[in-house]
Amino acid sequence: MPLMKSWVASANDPSHPFPLNNLPYGVFSTAGADPRCGVAIGDMILDVTAAEAEGLIALSDIPLFDVPFWNELMEEGPAVWAALRERLIALLSDGAAEREKVEPLLVPMDAAELHMPFAVSEYTDFYAGRNHAFNVGTMFRGPENALPPNWLHIPIGYNGRASSVVVSGTDIRRPWGQLKSPDHDKPAFLPCRRFDIELEMGAIVGTPSDGPITVQEADDHIFGYVLLNDWSARDIQAWEYQPLGPFQAKATATSISPWIVTKAALEPFRCDTPAREFELLDHLKDCGPMLYDIDLEVTMAPEGKEATTIARTNYKEMYYSAAQQLAHHTTSGCPMNTGDLLGSGTISGATKPERGSLLELSWGGKEPLTLNTGETRSFIEDGDTLTLKGAAKGDGYTIGFGDCVGSVLPALENPYAR
Template sequence: MTQLMRSWVDSANTAKTDFPLNNLPYGAFHVAGDDLHAGVAIGDQILDVTALEEAGLLDLPAKAVFARGTWNDFMALGADVWRSFRTYLTATLAEGSAEQTTLQTHLVPMADATLELPFTVTEFTDFYAGRHHAFNVGSLFRDPANALPPNWLHIPIGYNGRASSVVVSGTDVTRPNGQLKAPDAEMPVFAPSKRFDLELEMGAIVGRPSKGRVSVQEADDMIFGYVLLNDWSARDIQAWEYQPLGPFQAKATATTISPWIVTKDALEPFRASTPPREKELLPYLQEPGPMLYDIDLEVALAPEGKPETILSRTNYNVMYYSAAQQLTHHTTSGCPMRVGDLLGSGTISGPEKENRGSLLELSWGGQEPLTLDTGETRTFLEDGDTLTLRGAAKGDGYKIGFGDCAGTLRPAPAID
């Protein structure tokens, strides 16, 4: 395991920071209403790479790569540029760098910045690739002996979601209205969702386009980096609408992502293998090596104006299908992938109750209310609740963190 790499930015040299020199994640920010700039997190500072480019300090094969303040144009330059840029950042931010004096003038305190979406999301696909989650949900609504659909152990199941409703951490989420139907009711009603939920996920960002089918290794090479992802879900809307075509409005309210893209290079020391297969996968889905990551994850809920309770702790390494396998399967139909496509992993739940990544599982469909540290109970989310996802890969004296992925639930709009 690699050790903490020391930087001349003092706040990066602590085990507490999410953003040591080993990490260097990519984000987008503005200060006091200024234009959007691309930045790199280092300790409690942001290195303004848009300003570096404007000052002629970056050696890139194209001009105005960071002019829009997001990372799509940089991703499109390809993996060789990704690596050389990261090498440049690591060297110039390292302790003893001759570039310290120059780069210091382009640091912005993170506390002074407003973080925005770090890339423009071109398409969003959400998967259902966690075995424990799939088994729990199947057990809730079917016989546990037949909890998994017949195809589940053979194929990473997914659906095409809405890129337009992907938002950055800190954005409020409004409880949706929709059609609801009680099991014993003759007709549905149009009303606010009463069973609004979270889903603890990781998001993989496609940095290279594809035409035609790609292998698992090629898919892994296409992935630029990862974010935390909360795919907010209206369970009661979903229960009425999902037959026969699957989720629609139940998943369209919002998908919150963390503000920093953690690169695949930063996560490389934390590679992990998928679990043993219960049924052998078809050759095109078999992995040439470890494609998951050892990333500790947690979910916290804070009622309005009150302290938070940790609801769940789990790890990304429990997933049955990796992002590379999901991306490979996505291309089998000839579906082209584009720079900026976002793939949600599916809910990440572990084997024990305290490892479950949704309230649907934690409260067992509302039958087992959770008691918060404040003494209140929850089956599903209440207005004013703030959900925060956190994640970090743990190294020797350092961690590779993502920053908080948080959102506060606000009341549904009035129905005319």
């Protein structure tokens, strides 16, 4: 599929992240106005809440966009998702008959503040990148026992904390936590010293389910994707995670990019999961290409200084697709709801510059990175800004995600002071 032309000129630049082919969904506000739903088109945002209020968009008997989140559309299901996309394309295409009515509803993106695009119901984080699991396993258990015995048979995951999911641009406060240095007998309560990122994609559940669903059904339930940074306190994690998994180490914050890129926009970029070492059980088997060819990048910028690209990889490095993860999530009968967010797990390629966490990039702190500024880093220092970027490259166009950015603030001096 080539670039679809829009009458919004900036959207026609082949390298612009938000052409008519994309149409990602977000929530924005402008000075003095309440947050509302919008769709990105070039350098502009179409105010979808206003477009619905003025009758330009009419998908349902009741309004879907009178709330500052996309969950009500998500609940409507695939037919309505397709109808909205079709209608937006009609309104924004080059030569659109209704251009005059639509133009006043465009807001320059520069003038907008972006908010959480959807209400997160529950958040699950997976561990489905093979290189990441192998790297972490090698550091902890040696290369012979790097992958746990279950890893090649099920997408390992754990429940995270929905209340801590924040939108890109939210500052992240370095957490305190209980940790134990290898050279001490007893734990202490201290600010985290090994604060890290995890480069992930987030899949958003659109329609609910109540009972086991197949991989194909799971794919149909997914509404769209965001970039996701699962901030991780490695020293807190090391002390707490046995035997029940990560808990407070992952509960400070998880940042997501502000625009939901829909499955429809990503359709041309579908690709297969990698070859399987063991055949998967029937209920998890691939049934079509359900990963996506999305280039990913991480940059790190010390406070007030230039950014260095510290990792480049691709979403197709995953061993399990989001559809397989969602299908596994329902095997127990676990009800899934509109707004559930599934983190892919850290995405790392095969070589060192493709690793999606500082834990892997600095090999547990043993091989610090050197930034373009000349500074070195094993983990995040106060004031550092970490940015995830993602883009699928089409035939004369780009499907961008909008950056997922977070700056790390120093730990509070006394977290209990009021």
